[in-house]
Amino acid sequence: MKIWQKYGLNKEEYDAILEQMGREPNELELALFGVMWSEHCCYKHTRHLLKELPTQGPIVVQGPGENAGVIDAGDGMGVAFKLESHNHPSAVEPFLGAATGVGGIVRDVVSMGARPFALINSLRLGTLDSERNRWLLRGIVDGMADYGNCLEVPTVAGEIYFDSCYDNNPLVNAMCIGLVPLQNLTKGTAAGPGNRVLAAGARTGREGIAGAAFASAELAEETSPDISEMQPGDPQAGKKLMEACLELAGHPDVVGIQDMGAAGLTSSSCEMAFRGGCGIEME
Numbered sequence: 001m002k003i004w005q006k007y008g009l010n011k012e013e014y015d016a017i018l019e020q021m022g023r024e025p026n027e028l029e030l031a032l033f034g035v036m037w038s039e040h041c042c043y044k045h046t047r048h049l050l051k052e053l054p055t056q057g058p059i060v061v062q063g064p065g066e067n068a069g070v071i072d073a074g075d076g077m078g079v080a081f082k083l084e085s086h087n088h089p090s091a092v093e094p095f096l097g098a099a100t101g102v103g104g105i106v107r108d109v110v111s112m113g114a115r116p117f118a119l120i121n122s123l124r125l126g127t128l129d130s131e132r133n134r135w136l137l138r139g140i141v142d143g144m145a146d147y148g149n150c151l152e153v154p155t156v157a158g159e160i161y162f163d164s165c166y167d168n169n170p171l172v173n174a175m176c177i178g179l180v181p182l183q184n185l186t187k188g189t190a191a192g193p194g195n196r197v198l199a200a201g202a203r204t205g206r207e208g209i210a211g212a213a214f215a216s217a218e219l220a221e222e223t224s225p226d227i228s229e230m231q232p233g234d235p236q237a238g239k240k241l242m243e244a245c246l247e248l249a250g251h252p253d254v255v256g257i258q259d260m261g262a263a264g265l266t267s268s269s270c271e272m273a274f275r276g277g278c279g280i281e282m283e
Contacts, residue, residue: 007034094139113249114178126167150235184250
């Protein structure tokens, strides 16, 4: 196996890196490209389809490009919402995969300054005559409910279909909806030379490293990946972080808020700097 394959890159992508950098990347740089160019982070295989969805309208406050969409609900209030899939992780360890999927979309909504009030899901699984599919169903449903309950955000609706075509590829989609006073709407932008970037949340461990590339990899029937590749959920810490972020939202000294997803500091710093048209120095 080539070293660039270790980080989920293909030959065309590696050649593009060589062309852009003008030299051989080191292993750290390959890891950064691996997570940032993964399907999980950049939607490289589905971006052209997503562009077909309607994104503009008289009540649209925030369309694509931010952590969550926002529409004007009237009376100075906005509704923020985010939908994401967590298919691959949920197929490997359904409870953890579904729980961390919920945690991710809740963080996106909170980073807009919105208080989450509802979760919705859309599931596709194989037929229930399979013991594995029954295990997946129980784990996915329990994982979503457990994380939401710890955050005091209820699951209010969902849909599920069963078909043999999903036997080895369950689809797990979770959506979070929140309310935000439009005057407190916060975006994931880093702007202003000299401003400090503060990282807050649960203690960082080694588990979940390269999680974005893992979540984007093809899942073969015989594959049994190491569960240590998956990020564990910590809804108790998430609840505290959510309340802290909502207290800060709209504060004049807060330029922006960005959640850390599967690519951690790599994706969050790049996204904030890109939106702000500046760079970020990290030591």
